[in-house]
Every structure is written in C-alpha cells, then in structure tokens.
Amino acid sequence: MISRTILATAVAVLALTATADAQLCGDADGSGAISVTDGVRVLRAAAGLGECELARCDADGSGAVTVSDGVNVLRAAAGLGTPTGCPTGGSLGPRRTFLRDLASAGAIAGYRALASEAAALEVAVGDLVTAPGGERLALAQAAWRATRRAWKVTEAFRLGPSEAQRTSARIDWPSANTGQIDAEIAGGGALSSAYLDTLGAQKVGFQAMEYFLFDPVGGVPGAVDRLLGNEDARRRAYLQALATNVRERTEALRDAWEPGGGNFGDDFVASGIGGSTFASLKEAFDEVVNRMIFTAETVEENRLGAPLGVDGGGARPDLVESPRSGDALAGIAANLQGIADVYRGTYTGGQATGLGAQVAPLSAAIDAEVRALLTDALAAVAAVPEPLADAIVDHREEALAAYEAVQRLRRALTVDVASVLGVKLTFGGNDGD
Amino acid sequence: MTEISGGPRRFARRPETKGVRRSWLGSSVDVASLVFFRVAFGVVMLAAVGRYFAYGWIDSLFVRPRFFFAYPGFEWVQPWPAWGMYLHFAALGVLAAAIVVGCFTRTALAAFALAFTWVHLLDKxxxxxxxxLVSVLAAVMSLLPMGAAGSVDAWRAPERAAARVPAWVVWVLRIQLALVYFYGGVAKLNAxxxxxxxxxxxxxxxxxxxxxxxxxxxxPWMAYAFSWAGAAFDLGIAPFLFWRRTRLLAYGVxxxxxxxxxxxxxxxxFPWLMIGLTPIFLDPGWPRRVHAVARAAGLPAMARAARAAGASAGRVAVVRGERAIVAALALHLALQATIPLRTFVATDDVAWTEEGFRFAWRVMAMEKAGTTTFRLRDPATGLxxxxxxxxxxxxxxxxxxxxxxxxIADYARHLAAEARRAGRGDVEVRADAxxxxNGRPSRRFVDPEADLAREARAPILPRPGD
Structure with missing residues (x-):
C-alpha cells in the first residue's frame, strides 16, 4: 500500500516536472532557467543536430526553430532579453504575460511618448525664450500640458527606474516654491540643467515651469512680459534649463526601460527567473497593483479630496495642483487614464494584456464592476469644468461626484481587485491562518 | 499538579506493562512519544520566537502601534515598554529552550503558556x-508529566524518571489535535x-x-481539487490517525x-507545529522503534536521539491529583468541542459576520478584505x-x-473617547465600511447610520447574494 503510494507520488512529481518545464520560453533543456546550454541546444536543433519543441525553443514565434531563436536564447542567457515568442499562448503564464505587455506596450511605449513630448517642450521653450511672444507662449503652454499629461498617464505604473531616479519628485512635485525660484533668479547660480539637479524639488519640474509659462492674473501678456526684458535673461535661462532638465529626466527614465539601454523592461518581466529587481513574479505583480492603487488613492485624497475639504473645513483652492495653468483636472484624468490602461490593457503602445484579464477568470463580477467604475470615474472627472480651483466652490456637486466616483474606484481596486488577485497581505503582517 | 513517580510503593500501584490495569483510563503507555511531542513543541516555539526577532514583529506588532484592540475583560493587559517587550520575548525563547531540554519542565510550560497568552491578549x-493552539497546548502540557523522560529533570533526579505515563495523557493531546483538524474541516463545509x-x-x-x-x-479545476481535498483531509485525518492500521500512512499524508x-x-x-505534534497519534513507543532501526542501520546519532526519548526501566509517571486533573482536562476538552459550535448559534454566515469566528479553529477558511473610514460628527455644532x-x-x-x-466598534469608541479628551464633547461616530x-465585489459592511460610539458591536448589513 505504502509503496504504491510512493510510486504514484513519484510519477505525479515527474509528470508535473515534465509539463511545468514547458512553461519557460527559451529553457530548452527544461532546467527551469535559461542558460548558454539552452542556446547551444537551440542552435543544434536549428542545424538539424537535435530536436527541440517549439514551446521552448521557437523564441521568436516564427513557427520554426532557427538560428535566430538560438541567438535570442543566448542573449537571454547573457541577460540581454527575455524570449517571449514561444507558441504556447500561455508560455509565460498569465501574470508574466501581463508584466511583459505592461513593460513593452505600457511602460516603454509610454516613456517613449513622454520623452518625445518633453523634447518637443524643450524646443517650444527654446523658441519662446529666444523670442518671447504670445504665439510661442501658447505653443510652449500646449507642449507643457501635453508633456505633463503624458507623465501623469505613466504614474499608474511608477515603479523601478522611476522610483530609483526619483523622477516623480524631480519633475512633478505637487507645488512650486515661487519665492525660492525668484531667489534663484536673483542669485548668481549658473542656471543650467546640471545646476537644477542640485536644487530642491520645489524649484524644478512641471510646477516650476508652470510658474514661468502661466500668469493667472496677467494672462498671456503678463507671462510674456516677464520673459521679455534684458533684466529677465535669468528668467529665460531658468525656464530653458527647466525644460532641458525635464527632457533629460524623462529620457533617462525611457532609457532605463529600453532594451538598448538599462533594459529594465526585460529585467521586470524576468522577475523571479533571473531578474535583479524583484525576487519573484509575485513581488513584481504586487508592486504593479499597489502602484495603481496608490495612484488612485493620491487622486482621491490629495488631488480631489483635499481641495474639496472632504475631511472637514470646507473647500481649499490653495491645495489644487497646477493652479496657475488650471490643468489639475487634466492631470487627474490622465492619472485615471493610466489606471484604465493598465486594467484594460489599452496602452500607449496598443491593446495588450491588462490586469482585468487576470481578474476576470477569478471573478467576472469584480472585473465587470471595475471596468464600469473606470468608465464612471473618467466621465465624472470630465464633467467637472476647469479650473478645479473654481469648480470646488462653483460646481461643488460635480466635483464631489468626481471625488466619490474615484473613491469607489479606489475602493474596488484596494479591496476587490487586490483581494481577488491575492495581492494584499492576504494573511496579515505576520503569519496567517 | 503533576509529579514524576519516585518510590517503589508508587510503582507498585501502577503496573509496568500494558493490559494489567483493568480500566482503559488507568492503563499506561510508553513515554517516548510524549517526549518527542514536548521536544517538537519546544523546538517549533523556539523557531517561532526567533521569527519574532528576525522579522521585526516585536516592534511592528507591540511597540509601534499607538492603539491596541483589547479583548473584553482584558483591557488591563497592556504592552511593556519596548525594552520590556524584547525582554518578554527573550524570556519566551528561554522558556521554549527549557521545554526542549525538559528543565523545570512543568514550570517552564506554565510560564510559557502565561507569557505567550499574555502577548496575544494584547491585540485582537x-x-x-x-x-x-500554542497557548492551549502549553497550558494543557503544564498539567501533564511532560518531563518524565528525555529531560534534564529526569537526568537530575533519575529516581523520578519514568518510562511510561498514564494513557489518558497521550489521549488528551490526541483529542486536542483531532478537534483542531475536525473543526477546521467543518469550517470548510460551505458553498x-x-x-x-x-x-x-x-x-x-x-x-x-x-x-x-x-x-x-x-x-481552474485545481482550486476545486484543493478545496475538496483540504476539507476531506481536515475532516478525515483524525479518524485515520486514531486507527492503528492506517495511522502511519495518515501521518505521511x-x-x-x-x-x-x-x-x-x-x-x-503552523505546518511544522502539526508535523511535529501529530506523531503523538502513532504507537507511543515509536521513537524506540526508530532507535532500534537506526542502531541496526548504523546511524548512531539518530539512535542516540531516539534513545534519549525513553528512560530506562518501566516506571510509570504518577500524576499527583490525577483525578482532579483528569476532570479538569475532560472539562477542557468538552469546552473545546463545544465552543466552536457557538458560531452556528450566533449566525448563519460566520464568514461575513465573524460572530464566533475566533477560538473556533476556522483555519484558512476564507479570503476577506475591507476598507473602513470613519466620520465623526459633533451634534452640538453640526460639524x-x-x-x-x-x-x-x-x-x-x-x-x-x-x-x-x-x-470597528472598538475603534469607533476609541475615536469618540479621543474626541472627548480633545474637548469636542460627545461626538457621533459612523463607519463607511x-x-x-471570497472574490465577491465589495459591499457595504456595517450600517452607515449607526452611531458606533454607542454600540458594542457594529451592526452588520446582510451579505450580498452570489
């Protein structure tokens, strides 16, 4: 009886091993990891000197094992990529596939778009400071709005290089300290991008640029006027340095993710199987969900709730983000769009696997509810007229409706999604049973 | 309390071989598995205490919190200052080590039970x-002759060492563990x-x-396989462990x-605790068999370890006040068998309401997550x-x-008290919970209109349908 049980267990383990090994694309020998041996094995198969199943060896998904696959696997063994094309559909597993798509279609595409917008902003600001004028100011303002929105979309997956480089603090601190900026202008520091790197977060980034580009009292003439004169040379230099600094920061972020750069994208996808940032797939996956929730919470509490005074005390227009440009709601909408993209898979780089694809098989009801809440939240924010600083007083009902819609969304992400995906500390901070 | 028998007269009262005593309760069994039970318990407790230090839980669970959720009637149990908490856990480690080696065994077990329970009474x-389970076992073991053999106690006073213990000693521990498994299985009998x-x-x-x-x-089918297998395991493992013919295989399972x-x-x-303790269901002399096998197989270290589990002669440990202790433990087991049933009286949906959830062995029975914020209102000002x-x-x-x-109600009352202390008078506290x-979309949990500052327990709204 016992010996039969042991035999059955051994057979089951062997069966599990054989089948589960087929899950890792590029792992030709089924060792559980991608090594040079796998690359050699694929090359031998490509040369007709051995066999290798497509599910493990057709790294580029061409339908055949070729030299190209061998090269891809060798690159992966050297840490230069993660083969993902093996034709088994779920070869990466659903959660790693989600990370792969988030990295390629979401983060890399998103940061490319951000860096591109930042480059355009730098050019527009360069034109403006060269010859300040209303038209050029409008172009610079538009470029500023577009760049800021591109950044806000990416906040939903603000992890890895963004955190390591402190990009958020350096380009999007919630408010600018205009007094300190004026002091810098009045001072003697060399106003270059490198110099700005040494300054505090309240003197750099979008909010500092907003101080130069938008004048809520004087309007366009006022803003232009402050850049025109000879005595304003340092203002122009500061603004130019700010634009350059934002461009450099966003490019550094993009490059950190790019396959030809820091290749964080591949490192991220390889979490738990060779990636250096996250020890396990679960850790990386949990980080994504938590970032998304954090963004929703930031919108709910800081960007809508605090100005609305939901904690008591009435409206606080002074707490509205980007008050000079009146771009607060656009930023909020971009934040929500970023969350929606991650959930629906509707990334900047095209339709791909979203978080919803992980939720739906576990709870179709929760998936449907979250999708509806995303739509509701986006619509509710769109229904609030800019600027938010006025809306929280003059259109308080709409603003409160937007806040409540975001609150419902945040709650669903925090409770329902995190719970159904096993993302929260399922059993509490210590052990659980 | 317990005492290890010492003199011939006492031995004469308790025959050395099985079957001599007429009553089942009065029969004696080999002490070896009891020794293993004690050592396994102590080792796992040492590891558990070590984990509190290693993972920083002493700080995060007992030092950092500014508010503790006290059990009703135990509000007087308050944490020590930080150094005291660390000292407390160091003491727990020393006591666990004493349990392992069987040094002042009964005292160590009683002190461990008190100190461990005290820690866990601090915060719900x-x-x-x-x-x-650890608290219960330590308390029960403190009434049993756990240091009768394989212990410093037996080494220091060989005249008091024993090779056998009353059979009920082993059965008390078996029944206690069986109840944990059984009610763990009952908790899983739901849709x-x-x-x-x-x-x-x-x-x-x-x-x-x-x-x-x-x-x-x-x-998808794997979840069902695990669910049914898990429920079947919990419900069925104890009978198979009790049955002589299947218990070895059951232990493998x-x-x-x-x-x-x-x-x-x-x-x-938990898994290691149960793996270490469930051999108590095996034949009480199993460590001696391991000893014999190990010696035959030329594994001296293993043989020594196994030999240490048993004393020499066939002395039987005598428990002073045995009748009273047996009666107390019988009452304890009756309560252990009864207390989990209160959930079926209190509510028809314990997973949602959590009425009677604690102390009922509802092990790993649900996935529940929530979020709660509170709204305070000063009725005097309307703010x-x-x-x-x-x-x-x-x-x-x-x-x-x-x-x-x-x-939720505890914290609401705390907020109301804090508001009073801040001079805001008697505020109303309502929860947005x-x-x-188990994978259902979140729903409102407690009545949002209830003023929780005046409720002992937050009024729960019905669970949404599937």
Whole structure:
C-alpha cells in the first residue's frame, strides 16, 4: 500500500516536472532557467543536430526553430532579453504575460511618448525664450500640458527606474516654491540643467515651469512680459534649463526601460527567473497593483479630496495642483487614464494584456464592476469644468461626484481587485491562518 | 499538579506493562512519544520566537502601534515598554529552550503558556488560530508529566524518571489535535469552499509563479481539487490517525499536506507545529522503534536521539491529583468541542459576520478584505469630519479591523473617547465600511447610520447574494 503510494507520488512529481518545464520560453533543456546550454541546444536543433519543441525553443514565434531563436536564447542567457515568442499562448503564464505587455506596450511605449513630448517642450521653450511672444507662449503652454499629461498617464505604473531616479519628485512635485525660484533668479547660480539637479524639488519640474509659462492674473501678456526684458535673461535661462532638465529626466527614465539601454523592461518581466529587481513574479505583480492603487488613492485624497475639504473645513483652492495653468483636472484624468490602461490593457503602445484579464477568470463580477467604475470615474472627472480651483466652490456637486466616483474606484481596486488577485497581505503582517 | 513517580510503593500501584490495569483510563503507555511531542513543541516555539526577532514583529506588532484592540475583560493587559517587550520575548525563547531540554519542565510550560497568552491578549488584530493552539497546548502540557523522560529533570533526579505515563495523557493531546483538524474541516463545509472553489481559486492563482507547481495552480479545476481535498483531509485525518492500521500512512499524508501548505501559503509555524505534534497519534513507543532501526542501520546519532526519548526501566509517571486533573482536562476538552459550535448559534454566515469566528479553529477558511473610514460628527455644532484609521493604526491593524465588526466598534469608541479628551464633547461616530468576501465585489459592511460610539458591536448589513 505504502509503496504504491510512493510510486504514484513519484510519477505525479515527474509528470508535473515534465509539463511545468514547458512553461519557460527559451529553457530548452527544461532546467527551469535559461542558460548558454539552452542556446547551444537551440542552435543544434536549428542545424538539424537535435530536436527541440517549439514551446521552448521557437523564441521568436516564427513557427520554426532557427538560428535566430538560438541567438535570442543566448542573449537571454547573457541577460540581454527575455524570449517571449514561444507558441504556447500561455508560455509565460498569465501574470508574466501581463508584466511583459505592461513593460513593452505600457511602460516603454509610454516613456517613449513622454520623452518625445518633453523634447518637443524643450524646443517650444527654446523658441519662446529666444523670442518671447504670445504665439510661442501658447505653443510652449500646449507642449507643457501635453508633456505633463503624458507623465501623469505613466504614474499608474511608477515603479523601478522611476522610483530609483526619483523622477516623480524631480519633475512633478505637487507645488512650486515661487519665492525660492525668484531667489534663484536673483542669485548668481549658473542656471543650467546640471545646476537644477542640485536644487530642491520645489524649484524644478512641471510646477516650476508652470510658474514661468502661466500668469493667472496677467494672462498671456503678463507671462510674456516677464520673459521679455534684458533684466529677465535669468528668467529665460531658468525656464530653458527647466525644460532641458525635464527632457533629460524623462529620457533617462525611457532609457532605463529600453532594451538598448538599462533594459529594465526585460529585467521586470524576468522577475523571479533571473531578474535583479524583484525576487519573484509575485513581488513584481504586487508592486504593479499597489502602484495603481496608490495612484488612485493620491487622486482621491490629495488631488480631489483635499481641495474639496472632504475631511472637514470646507473647500481649499490653495491645495489644487497646477493652479496657475488650471490643468489639475487634466492631470487627474490622465492619472485615471493610466489606471484604465493598465486594467484594460489599452496602452500607449496598443491593446495588450491588462490586469482585468487576470481578474476576470477569478471573478467576472469584480472585473465587470471595475471596468464600469473606470468608465464612471473618467466621465465624472470630465464633467467637472476647469479650473478645479473654481469648480470646488462653483460646481461643488460635480466635483464631489468626481471625488466619490474615484473613491469607489479606489475602493474596488484596494479591496476587490487586490483581494481577488491575492495581492494584499492576504494573511496579515505576520503569519496567517 | 503533576509529579514524576519516585518510590517503589508508587510503582507498585501502577503496573509496568500494558493490559494489567483493568480500566482503559488507568492503563499506561510508553513515554517516548510524549517526549518527542514536548521536544517538537519546544523546538517549533523556539523557531517561532526567533521569527519574532528576525522579522521585526516585536516592534511592528507591540511597540509601534499607538492603539491596541483589547479583548473584553482584558483591557488591563497592556504592552511593556519596548525594552520590556524584547525582554518578554527573550524570556519566551528561554522558556521554549527549557521545554526542549525538559528543565523545570512543568514550570517552564506554565510560564510559557502565561507569557505567550499574555502577548496575544494584547491585540485582537494578531489573533491566529495556531497561536491560540500554542497557548492551549502549553497550558494543557503544564498539567501533564511532560518531563518524565528525555529531560534534564529526569537526568537530575533519575529516581523520578519514568518510562511510561498514564494513557489518558497521550489521549488528551490526541483529542486536542483531532478537534483542531475536525473543526477546521467543518469550517470548510460551505458553498464558497465546495461549490465555488473559493478562496482556493484566489490563493492558488496568486502562487502561479512557483517553480514546477505554479502553472498547475492556475488551472481552474485545481482550486476545486484543493478545496475538496483540504476539507476531506481536515475532516478525515483524525479518524485515520486514531486507527492503528492506517495511522502511519495518515501521518505521511499529514506531512505531505502540511509541507504543501507551507509552500503555498504564508502560514508560518503552523505546518511544522502539526508535523511535529501529530506523531503523538502513532504507537507511543515509536521513537524506540526508530532507535532500534537506526542502531541496526548504523546511524548512531539518530539512535542516540531516539534513545534519549525513553528512560530506562518501566516506571510509570504518577500524576499527583490525577483525578482532579483528569476532570479538569475532560472539562477542557468538552469546552473545546463545544465552543466552536457557538458560531452556528450566533449566525448563519460566520464568514461575513465573524460572530464566533475566533477560538473556533476556522483555519484558512476564507479570503476577506475591507476598507473602513470613519466620520465623526459633533451634534452640538453640526460639524463633521473624516478619520482615516490608517493615520493611527498600523497597516495590519487597519486591515484586520476593516473586516471585523467588533473591532470597528472598538475603534469607533476609541475615536469618540479621543474626541472627548480633545474637548469636542460627545461626538457621533459612523463607519463607511466595505468588505469583499471570497472574490465577491465589495459591499457595504456595517450600517452607515449607526452611531458606533454607542454600540458594542457594529451592526452588520446582510451579505450580498452570489
């Protein structure tokens, strides 16, 4: 009886091993990891000197094992990529596939778009400071709005290089300290991008640029006027340095993710199987969900709730983000769009696997509810007229409706999604049973 | 209390061989498995205490919190200052080591039971079934002759060492463990577990990254297989452990089951505790057989370890006040068998309401998450304001409170008291609480109109249908 049980267990383990090994694309020998041996094995198969199943060896998904696959696997063994094309559909597993798509279609595409917008902003600001004028100011303002929105979309997956480089603090601190900026202008520091790197977060980034580009009292003439004169040379230099600094920061972020750069994208996808940032797939996956929730919470509490005074005390227009440009709601909408993209898979780089694809098989009801809440939240924010600083007083009902819609969304992400995906500390901070 | 027998007269009262005594209760059994039980318990407790230090839990659970959710009637149990808490856990470690080596065994077990229970009475949010089990076992063991052999106590006073113990001693421990498994299985007899495969679908999908097993865990049928197998294991393992013909195989299943759960779920010491303790169901002399086999196989170290589990001659440990202790333990087991039943009286949906959830061995029975914020209102001025409990509570406390109505009410009363202290008078406190259970969309959990400052327990709204 016992010996039969042991035999059955051994057979089951062997069966599990054989089948589960087929899950890792590029792992030709089924060792559980991608090594040079796998690359050699694929090359031998490509040369007709051995066999290798497509599910493990057709790294580029061409339908055949070729030299190209061998090269891809060798690159992966050297840490230069993660083969993902093996034709088994779920070869990466659903959660790693989600990370792969988030990295390629979401983060890399998103940061490319951000860096591109930042480059355009730098050019527009360069034109403006060269010859300040209303038209050029409008172009610079538009470029500023577009760049800021591109950044806000990416906040939903603000992890890895963004955190390591402190990009958020350096380009999007919630408010600018205009007094300190004026002091810098009045001072003697060399106003270059490198110099700005040494300054505090309240003197750099979008909010500092907003101080130069938008004048809520004087309007366009006022803003232009402050850049025109000879005595304003340092203002122009500061603004130019700010634009350059934002461009450099966003490019550094993009490059950190790019396959030809820091290749964080591949490192991220390889979490738990060779990636250096996250020890396990679960850790990386949990980080994504938590970032998304954090963004929703930031919108709910800081960007809508605090100005609305939901904690008591009435409206606080002074707490509205980007008050000079009146771009607060656009930023909020971009934040929500970023969350929606991650959930629906509707990334900047095209339709791909979203978080919803992980939720739906576990709870179709929760998936449907979250999708509806995303739509509701986006619509509710769109229904609030800019600027938010006025809306929280003059259109308080709409603003409160937007806040409540975001609150419902945040709650669903925090409770329902995190719970159904096993993302929260399922059993509490210590052990659980 | 317990005492190890010392003189010939006492031995004469308790024959050395099985079957001599007429009554089942009066028969004696080999002490060896009891020694193993004590050592295994002590080793796992040493590891458990070590984990508190290693993972920084003393700080995060007992030093950092600014508010503790006290058990009713135990409000007087308050944490020591930080240094005191560290000292307390160091003492627990020393006591666990004393249990392992059997030094002042009875005192060490009693002190460990008190000190460990004291720690877990500090805060309801850290309630775990297996910590409750530790407290119960330590208390029960302190009444039993756990140091009769394989111990410093027996070495220091060989005249008091014993090779056998009354059979009821072993049976008390067996029944205690059997109750844990049984009620753990009863907790799984519900539609979510058996029909919907929840929460296993959630838990297994989250472990899809495990080597080898991972891809299998994501298969939909696997959750059902785990659910049914888990329920069957919990309900059926005790009878198979009790039955002589199947108990060895059943123990093998215990090992496989608990190793698997330790790989899949973060349940800390529980699997190892059960793996270490369930050999008590085997023939009481099993360590001696291991000794014989090890000696024959030329494994001297293993043989020495096994030999240490048993004393020399066939002396039987005598428990002073045996009748009273047996009566007390019988009452204890009756309560252990009865207390979990209160959930069926208190509510028809314990997973949602958590009425009678604690101290009922509802081990790993649900996946529940929630979020709660409070709104305070000063009736005198009409002013109201929101309070996010995360501002004061630790993440663990906030998350545990959010799904448990008594704690929501506890915190509401605390907020009201704080407001009074701040000179705001008698404020009203209402909760905006939402909970998701076993993969259902979250729904409002407690009555948002109820003034919780005046409620002992938050009024729970009905669970949404499927």
């Amino acid at each position: 949010t850290i309630y775990l079934n297996h910590y409750y 979510d577990w058996l029909v919907h495969g929840q929460p296993l679908r959630i838990w297994l999908a989250a472990r899809g990254d495990l080597p080898l097993l991972g891809p299998w865990l994501e298969l 215990v090992v496989v089951f608990h190793v698997l759960t330790s790989l899949l779920f973060p349940i800390g010491i 109201s304001w929101k309070v996010d409990p995360r501002a004061e509570l630790t993440p663990l406390q906030a998350s545990m409170m959010a799904t448990q109505p008594d704690m 939402w909970v998701s259970l």
